[in-house]
Amino acid sequence: MFNKLKPIWLVAKRELRDQLRDWRVLMPMLILTLCFPFLMNEFAKQTVDFLNQFEANLILDRLVPFSVLIIGFFPITVSLVVALESFVGEKERGTIEPLLSAPFDDWQLYFGKLLVGVMTPLVASYSSILLYLIMVSRQNLTMPSASVMTQLFLLTAAHAFLMVSAAIVISVQSTSVKAANLLASFIVIPVAILMQGEAVMLFWGNERVLWLGIAGVTIIALLLIRVGIAHFEREYLLGREIDTINLKWIAKTFLLNFSGEAKSLWDWYTRVLGGAMRRILPAVFFVTLIAGVSIWASYAWIKDNVSDVIAMATPEDIAELEKSMAEIGELPDLSEIQGHLSAPFLFLNNTRAVALIFLAGMVSFSVLGIMLYMVNIALIGGLYALFELLGINPLPIFLAGVAPHGIFEIPALMIGSAVVLYFGATLVTPQTGKSMGEVILELLADWAKIFIGLVVPLLAIAAVIEAYITPSLLLGVIGR
């Protein structure tokens, strides 16, 4: 095992030595490490003086953790510079070929670059944080708890891994350092948004949520590492040298995969779409499993938590609820609902939901997309439990109000989500002989095939039933 890991350290050590001799890396790192704690300390002092006037103690308590988060982040930005040129920089300098000709395995080279990309900025980051904490300890400021400090140190490391792993993916896939630097905005902007979210979590003070945030960032970083290794091809690093966007090739590859050179619509449906469906079959199985778990979990959660709330309701609470209901006025007449929920409206709404799941999944290796799917599908279990708690038999309502259009809508949602799962899973799986661009184009073509050929027609049928048949059936069951 040690022999397998030794080359990683060898690659990292050489690069580290190179970095420490490069003033372009060293100077920003030293400035960010040494100057920011002082600046932040000065900022904290001013803020404390200002907030003391208003006795805003809660904000004061969160000020140091927030400062630590910011101070830790700045030196990490240097990691981008190092990681972005890790492979493409070597290619431009002509040093990549001897390195690729050496007896390294792909993952050894990859982790060597990853290690050095993370190591130096992280050391600088932690040094900066420690310097700041020393300054804080000598002033009248509340030190963060050990638990929060652990979270902050882990979060800083997770940021470093996230940014470096994304930058290395870009570095492997780029044709020049210039192109890699331009693509860096795809890292900087999401991470900046992420930092804002984490800052909100810190000020909110919910440690459990922050742990979830750390876990989320770590999972995305791990997936990015997996994607990077899966699509690491010596051939592509050596082969591509031109930076132009080949729109013709993109369009040709997509259309070829989308049409599958079908001779007729029937041929397209049976052979091309059928082939895509066969590919996503394991994913369909998984989303069905996820649906079962989500429905059961939401049912159980509502049963456990909402029944307690209902049981705890005092006569005063019920009186207040009744008063609120009276203020709302008459409930809408269900018989008029057909006018409000038109088929095109329902169709567009559901299509948008499936498209949103795809978009969210595309930028997060399926994770966000599948989470959205889980929320959608879990509603069934939750509603079922809620009806039971209210003493209403949910079965006839579901049979009349959900089943008729649900027979089409739920499979459409499940298939639409299965493609998203397939998309993410394929992206993190090695595809020999294909560039990452080719893989993405093929996946997009698969999604388009299934979305246009199956999901959209199913949602259209569901929308017509939901608009014109479901309300009548529902009225038949529950009356006006």
Place this chain on the structure above:
Amino acid sequence: MIETNDLSKQFHDFMAVDGVNLSVQGGQILALLGQNGAGKTTTVRMLTALLNPSRGWARVAGYDVVKNGHDVRASVGVLTEQHGLYMRMSANEYLDFFGQVYGLDTNERKKRSDNLLEYFGLMEAAKRRVGEYSKGMRQKLALARAMIHQPGVLLLDEPTSAMDPESARLVRDEIARLKSSSRTIVICSHNLTEVEALADKIAIIYRGKILVQGTLDELKKNVLGSPEYVVKFAETENVNFELPTGVELISRTATSLKVRVEAAEESNPKLLNLFASKNIPVVALQEETRTLEQVYLKVMAGAKGYQYVQ
């Protein structure tokens, strides 16, 4: 040893290497000749297990380049078109790094590194940053890197380019020494004089295909025809004579004769006997010098479809 069969590489719709068959034994040097972009570098990259063949197979040092890429890379030393040196490292550090890459222990690394630096005359500059080196010094250091692990197979792209004559001679001598120690060597070069001096086998590649390959003598014979000899007479001769079989007349003047000979060892004595029998005094029988350059230019002319003019 190196063996390839139908080795081919296609990039999208461009066929970079098309059906290359090579066989180079230990102790042999093969020179790959061809224009820039002919497919030499792509062939070498496939032999280094950097590119996967689109068709065919290759075995290098006994390993399949697709199935045993790691072993292939461990067994070959490569001098790439670009030197691939780290400019902020010293020569000592650079060779030490690659020594570690190839799993050499500290003492062995130091010993081999010192020997190579000494041989190539880089010892005095060994602690200087590579960025301060001249082009020739960089070339020598890159060559030293390719040799640090004493590989069984060496793939050298333009090994003496940018070198002064003295250094180029050093490198040629080292390549010859490596050959005599049973190494398999492939050289890509535009320096035909160097190739003539070093190579046992020569292959000319054009648009990914090997047009001709063989020893220098075989190429000369196959491409330029049988050897040509000039006979110089002592005085003006107008005597008529019939040339022996296997000797073809190319041109004749009053004082000389130019002939093409199938088998010199058989025909030349007959030729001399003929002149002796006719009392024609001969002062010289000399083979016409034919170079690899002539072979190369004729092959390329044929490939491009124009007439080769000597």
